[in-house]
Amino acid sequence: MTKLTELTRLVSLVGEKISALPECDWRDEAAVRAHRDAADALCDELAASEGARFRKGYDGAAVRMAGVNASSTSGKIGALRNWRRGAEKRIAALQEVRHG
Numbered sequence: 001m002t003k004l005t006e007l008t009r010l011v012s013l014v015g016e017k018i019s020a021l022p023e024c025d026w027r028d029e030a031a032v033r034a035h036r037d038a039a040d041a042l043c044d045e046l047a048a049s050e051g052a053r054f055r056k057g058y059d060g061a062a063v064r065m066a067g068v069n070a071s072s073t074s075g076k077i078g079a080l081r082n083w084r085r086g087a088e089k090r091i092a093a094l095q096e097v098r099h100g
Contacts, residue, residue, distance in 0.1 A: 003067075004094045010050060010066055011087045014080055017042050021077070039077050046080075054079070 001009075021042065024035035043063075046052035052065040060073035063080055068087045072078030 004091060004098070006066055007068070007087050007091050007094070011084055011091065013050075014046070014084050014087075017046075018077060018080060018084075039075075043076050043080075 021038050022034045023031065025031045043052070043054050046065065047054065050065055052063055054076055055062045056076065060071055061076045061079040062069065062071035063076065063083050065083060066087070068083055068090055070079050070083035070086050072082050
C-alpha cells in the first residue's frame with residue numbers, strides 16, 4: 001500500500017470513528033463518562049490495529065500514526081482531530097509531488 005493510499009484510508013477511518021463517538025453534554029456526568037470511555041476505546045483500537053502511539057501529559061495529548069504527529073491541549077480526541085488535519089496536508093503534498 002502506498003503512503004498516499006494508507007494516509008487516505010486512515011484519514012477516512014479516523015473521521016468515521018470520531019463522528020461515531022457519543023455526544024457529550026458536559027453537564028451530564030454519565031454522558032461525559034460514556035464519551036471518555038468511548039474515546040479511550042478508540043485510541044486503544046487505533047494503537048492495536050494501526051500502530052498509533054499516544055502520549056498524555058500535563059500539557060495535553062499527542063499522537064503519532066503513519067508518520068504524522070499531532071498534539072492538542074484538549075486531549076486525545078483533539079490530538080486525533082489535529083492528526084487528521086495534518087494527514088490531509090501530507091496527502092495534498094504527496095498528490096502535488098505525484099502530479100507536480
